[in-house]
Amino acid sequence: MMFSELGKKSLEEAVREGASYADIRIGKIFDENLTIKRGVPERVTLLQKSGFGVRAIAKGAWGFASSVDLTKNEIVETTRRAVKIALASSRLKKKDVALTPQTTQRDKYTTPLKRDPFKVPLDEKLDVLLQAERTVAGHSNLIKSSSAFFRAVREEKLFMNTDGSEIIQEITWCGGGLLGIAVRNSEVQRRSYPSPFRGSFSTKGYEFFQTLDLPGHAKEVGQEAVDLLDAEKCPSEETNLVIRGDQLALQIHESCGHPTELDRALGTEADYAGTSFLTPEKLGKLRYGSDKVNIVADATVPGGLGTFGYDDEGTKAKQAYLVKKGLFTGYQTSRETAHELELEESSGGMRADSPLALPLIRMTNINLLPGDWKAEEIVEDTKSGILMLTNTSWSIDDKRLNFQFGTEIAWKIRNGSKGKMLKNPTYTGITPEFWGSCNAISKDDWMMWGTPNCGKGVPGQVMYVGHGCGTARFRSVRVGLIK
Amino acid sequence: MATKRLQNVSEKTVELALKEKADQAQAASFMWDSALTRFANSQIHQNVASKAGGVALKIVIDKRIGTLTVNTLEENRIKETIKQAVKIAKITPPNREFTGLPKPEKWAPIQGAFDKDTANCSPDYRADIVGEAIDTAHSKSPIVKAVAGSFSTEMLAFAVSNSLGVSAWAKISLASINTTVISELDGSEGFGYAEQSSRNVKDIRPAQIADRAAEKSISSVKPKKLSPGEYETVLSPLAVGTIFNYLGYIGFSATPFQDGQSFVKYHLKEQVFDRKVSVKDDARDEHSLIAVPVDGEGVPKKAVKLVDAGVVSERSICYDSLTGGREKGKRSTGHSFPPITSGFGQARPMPINVVAAPGDAAIEEMIKETGRGIFVTRFHYVNPVDPTKAILTGLTRDGTFLIEKGEIVGPIVNMRFTDSMLSALKRVPMIGKELEQGETATVPAIKLEKLRFTGVTQH
Ligand SMILES: [Zn+2]
Numbered sequence: 001m002m003f004s005e006l007g008k009k010s011l012e013e014a015v016r017e018g019a020s021y022a023d024i025r026i027g028k029i030f031d032e033n034l035t036i037k038r039g040v041p042e043r044v045t046l047l048q049k050s051g052f053g054v055r056a057i058a059k060g061a062w063g064f065a066s067s068v069d070l071t072k073n074e075i076v077e078t079t080r081r082a083v084k085i086a087l088a089s090s091r092l093k094k095k096d097v098a099l100t101p102q103t104t105q106r107d108k109y110t111t112p113l114k115r116d117p118f119k120v121p122l123d124e125k126l127d128v129l130l131q132a133e134r135t136v137a138g139h140s141n142l143i144k145s146s147s148a149f150f151r152a153v154r155e156e157k158l159f160m161n162t163d164g165s166e167i168i169q170e171i172t173w174c175g176g177g178l179l180g181i182a183v184r185n186s187e188v189q190r191r192s193y194p195s196p197f198r199g200s201f202s203t204k205g206y207e208f209f210q211t212l213d214l215p216g217h218a219k220e221v222g223q224e225a226v227d228l229l230d231a232e233k234c235p236s237e238e239t240n241l242v243i244r245g246d247q248l249a250l251q252i253h254e255s256c257g258h259p260t261e262l263d264r265a266l267g268t269e270a271d272y273a274g275t276s277f278l279t280p281e282k283l284g285k286l287r288y289g290s291d292k293v294n295i296v297a298d299a300t301v302p303g304g305l306g307t308f309g310y311d312d313e314g315t316k317a318k319q320a321y322l323v324k325k326g327l328f329t330g331y332q333t334s335r336e337t338a339h340e341l342e343l344e345e346s347s348g349g350m351r352a353d354s355p356l357a358l359p360l361i362r363m364t365n366i367n368l369l370p371g372d373w374k375a376e377e378i379v380e381d382t383k384s385g386i387l388m389l390t391n392t393s394w395s396i397d398d399k400r401l402n403f404q405f406g407t408e409i410a411w412k413i414r415n416g417s418k419g420k421m422l423k424n425p426t427y428t429g430i431t432p433e434f435w436g437s438c439n440a441i442s443k444d445d446w447m448m449w450g451t452p453n454c455g456k457g458v459p460g461q462v463m464y465v466g467h468g469c470g471t472a473r474f475r476s477v478r479v480g481l482i483k
Numbered sequence: 484m485a486t487k488r489l490q491n492v493s494e495k496t497v498e499l500a501l502k503e504k505a506d507q508a509q510a511a512s513f514m515w516d517s518a519l520t521r522f523a524n525s526q527i528h529q530n531v532a533s534k535a536g537g538v539a540l541k542i543v544i545d546k547r548i549g550t551l552t553v554n555t556l557e558e559n560r561i562k563e564t565i566k567q568a569v570k571i572a573k574i575t576p577p578n579r580e581f582t583g584l585p586k587p588e589k590w591a592p593i594q595g596a597f598d599k600d601t602a603n604c605s606p607d608y609r610a611d612i613v614g615e616a617i618d619t620a621h622s623k624s625p626i627v628k629a630v631a632g633s634f635s636t637e638m639l640a641f642a643v644s645n646s647l648g649v650s651a652w653a654k655i656s657l658a659s660i661n662t663t664v665i666s667e668l669d670g671s672e673g674f675g676y677a678e679q680s681s682r683n684v685k686d687i688r689p690a691q692i693a694d695r696a697a698e699k700s701i702s703s704v705k706p707k708k709l710s711p712g713e714y715e716t717v718l719s720p721l722a723v724g725t726i727f728n729y730l731g732y733i734g735f736s737a738t739p740f741q742d743g744q745s746f747v748k749y750h751l752k753e754q755v756f757d758r759k760v761s762v763k764d765d766a767r768d769e770h771s772l773i774a775v776p777v778d779g780e781g782v783p784k785k786a787v788k789l790v791d792a793g794v795v796s797e798r799s800i801c802y803d804s805l806t807g808g809r810e811k812g813k814r815s816t817g818h819s820f821p822p823i824t825s826g827f828g829q830a831r832p833m834p835i836n837v838v839a840a841p842g843d844a845a846i847e848e849m850i851k852e853t854g855r856g857i858f859v860t861r862f863h864y865v866n867p868v869d870p871t872k873a874i875l876t877g878l879t880r881d882g883t884f885l886i887e888k889g890e891i892v893g894p895i896v897n898m899r900f901t902d903s904m905l906s907a908l909k910r911v912p913m914i915g916k917e918l919e920q921g922e923t924a925t926v927p928a929i930k931l932e933k934l935r936f937t938g939v940t941q942h
Contacts, residue, residue, distance in 0.1 A: 038580075040578040041548070041576055045551070046568075047552045062529065066534070085531070086530070089606075092527045092610055094525065094526045145742040183744075186871055267629055268529075271523065271633055271661060271662070356533050358531050396878075397878045397899075398878070399941070401941050402938055402941070404901070424869065428899075459517065
């Protein structure tokens with residue numbers, strides 16, 4: 001049976017069982033993971049996932065059931081199970097679930113790409129990784145561990161709901177990165193390229209991986225990891241902090257991305273990730289940052305890791321402001337939460353990490369819009385400060401206020417120029433104070449960073465999200481807490 | 484039933500792989516049925532059930548290794564998968580560190596690891612349990628504003644076969660409930676949390692859990708700010724479990740050990756923690772919830788002494804077959820992950836059945852012996868800052884209190900700690916006599932002579 005016939009069967013069954021609304025997602029995921037570590041292929045893995053998930057509202061409450069078994073019988077059984085679960089939910093409801101209106105869609109979306117990463121021969125990809133990894137390792141015998149990563153993912157999915165939408169999507173992304181770890185006595189320093197946690201990723205074809213040019217950057221990775229062993233420690237002080245894109249991306253993720261998820265603000269993630277300091281009564285009133293700060297959720301940016309045609313409840317990809325000229329102006333929403341705040345439409349942020357999982361409000365691309373500086377000018381304009389790059393540790397409280405980040409590397413800025421290298425840099429702050437102190441944002445080095453490892457939900461899901469940003473400067477930030 | 488079917492699938496898969504000219508082959512087939520009822524704002528808002536399953540296949544052709552995971556147990560699709568995995572293996576460069584798939588070893592099933600009622604739990608039963616938790620919390624006080632949490636019941640079965648004769652299987656069930664209670668008084672919120680996990684759903688006591696969480700929440704409203712600094716600290720078992728889980732990840736795993744990133748590597752045979760601290764990883768311990776007799780490669784799970792009377796050594800490290808083969812004189816300790824894969828692919832070998840030795844103190848005694856200190860219910864968002872020095876950072880959450888002159892005097896605003904566990908666990912004056920069973924760690928409360936708090940948040 002074709003997917004759309006199976007989908008139709010499920011929706012009919014849901015209605016017959018008493019559902020007032022139902023949707024089904026049927027899909028396949030191909031996930032290729034390559035790791036070269038210390039000269040050997042540590043991982044050459046292909047993961048193939050397929051299955052479906054049915055979401056239903058019955059008696060005003062939600063139920064969801066999923067299975068890997070793509071047969072007509074299983075579709076019917078699982079649909080019945082979803083409705084049965086919804087009926088169990090309805091026993092503990094305070095009010096009926098309602099969804100904000102949505103335009104019915106019959107459409108197809110495919111990630112535009114030049115070269116299909118799955119059609120590139122495996123040995124060609126492994127050769128690039130091997131060459132890059134050997135260059136990192138060969139820099140010095142202080143490099144005790146070095147790795148090169150490639151990953152490509154393709155998701156083929158069908159969405160259908162009882163409102164009549166039918167959307168087919170094929171989303172492809174790929175990318176990779178490098179890691180070098182230098183060890184001397186008991187001291188360890190690490191350097192990553194182009195960003196930590198296995199690299200950066202983009203909804204583009206193999207051409208994206210090629211532009212990363214891992215072999216061309218491998219020497220610098222090895223060099224900096226080793227140089228860090230002899231670097232001065234980051235001082236403990238309050239200073240001007242300049243943050244480059246590969247760290248700023250995570251700062252945006254943790255301190256703006258998560259707290260503007262409306263499910264968190266409404267308390268429905270209270271048991272796990274927590275709630276949010278951006279509660280609904282602050283919408284349109286709270287000063288989140290300085291007037292230079294503009295942040296959007298945008299699922300339409302070409303190449304963004306969170307770019308798609310439609311979200312997993314059929315809302316068309318769009319751009320929505322979260323922070324405008326420093327003012328907190330919007331949330332990332334679902335149809336249900338948008339209705340709760342009486343918003344006209346969903347922001348289109350419902351995503352699931354597989355057809356087997358329930359869609360949740362997830363980041364798409366959360367972007368800090370470019371300012372009017374050149375990255376270089378920001379440093380030149382700074383009398384005294386610290387420049388930090390590349391995240392290595394992160395922690396933020398359950399309302400997303402108190403954060404502390406560590407980065408791989410930093411440099412002192414003295415009289416407008418980059419000075420001594422600093423190791424073990426960290427900084428800490430309180431979200432609105434920190435963004436309130438933002439006094440310069442660059443435009444020339446603005447780019448999309450893609451991170452495939454955002455965790456959320458119970459049961460846990462891992463989502464791939466994007467962040468557009470360049471370099472930014474923050475006044476009076478506490479740095480270097482670790483002695 | 485499930486394990487018999489999975490054994491057949493794994494054996495058949497290995498057989499077919501050898502026909503495709505693999506030198507060695509390993510198949511781990513699995514079924515994972517899970518259901519979870521989630522609640523927030525005192526009502527059910529997410530309620531899910533999922534049937535997953537598949538085969539993780541490893542093909543070896545002269546040290547060239549290809550792995551492929553497919554989520555089907557259907558023979559025809561597995562056949563395709565084998566052909567694809569063979570193709571991958573053929574063009575992959577050889578892994579000279581590979582010393583062969585694991586050889587068969589004696590193993591025995593773990594009695595009582597699987598409970599049928601837990602595996603077959605209905606959504607109505609889950610709604611009953613959740614309803615009891617919500618009602619109990621609200622009945623404690625009118626200032627209880629919202630109750631959140633989740634209640635899950637699941638079963639996992641897997642069977643591993645390889646061409647060297649390994650044939651092993653595991654089947655477990657797990658029921659877990661956790662409850663977060665939010666109270667509000669004069670616009671000030673207070674949070675409280677408690678959880679319980681068991682192999683048997685009938686052991687779950689929602690009223691007790693909700694009662695404990697509500698108690699903490701009610702007494703957490705109107706917290707005062709305390710200045711950062713070093714404090715005597717009483718950690719509840721939940722907080723202790725989080726610390727040992729992180730130490731397992733950054734310290735007791737063979738991966739960071741071999742990368743030179745584990746603190747254990749630089750303190751071999753040293754007394755790094757207080758003599759009273761002894762911790763093992765043991766799937767066969769009666770407290771262990773991921774009670775699988777073998778790992779994802781079919782290797783029997785061995786008990787590993789992670790910390791022996793405060794001392795760490797080479798014997799504290801958890802290996803899978805690849806990391807075991809990399810070091811002379813080492814072999815797998817049975818710590819390859821069970822074959823439930825996500826997009827992340829295989830995880831590093833690490834302890835998932837941590838059991839700490841109990842002491843002889845009651846939590847009340849720990850508080851009584853504290854001059855001025857902090858009581859921590861739970862940590863949030865812990866991450867390593869410097870793994871080699873075992874420096875962790877994180878925040879307190881869901882019930883943080885000031886202790887003065889042997890008594891809890893009131894709630895405090897949540898604080899950030901940043902400290903090396905090598906110094907925090909160096910002096911542990913008291914260890915709790917009761918163990919609390921968590922999904923991956925069963926530990927007591929402990930009292931630290933000092934923990935370094937480096938920041939304060941706003942709630
Ligand atoms: Zn995240």
